[in-house]
Amino acid sequence: MSHLPDHQVDALVKRINRIEGQIGGIKKMIIAEKPYDEIIIQLNSTRSAMQNISKLLLEAQADHSLLNVADGGSLDKEMEKLQKVIKQYNRMN
Template identity: 60%
Template sequence: MSHTNDHRQDALIKRLNRIEGQIKGIKKMVLDEKETAEIMIQLNASRAALQKISQILLEAQADHSLMHVNEGKDLEKEMSTLRRVITQYNKLN
């Protein structure tokens, strides 16, 4: 794995760790019977964070597919993979 990919992976893991912390905080808010509006704010923040990760991954897949095609890999295979990722991205968002 290249340094760039390692760096990207580290950044994604940091984001996921923050989301994990947010979710634990939301769980505590529910157990502590906090106001629903406060819980919803935190749920929306967590959802936005997940959406950002999905956007980063989609962009990385697009870059990856374009580089593969540029290197002579099968265009149809790369397009199929990218379409699957886009479909999943659209379901999340």
């Protein structure tokens, strides 16, 4: 991910850390036998947070591909990379 500026990497790591906290909270809820609807709410929140990270990475790949092509990179190669990321993104959503 060297194509992401450091501040973007830091922001993504912070998001991942929050998700880890959410997962830990969900685990505690299950152990404490909290109501299933409350657990599912937290699971949905975590899934949404993960989808947002996925979206940011898809956007970063698109930006990266466009910049590479503008700098003389291979359009075919960059399209292949972008299509691969889009396929993975669609599998998550």
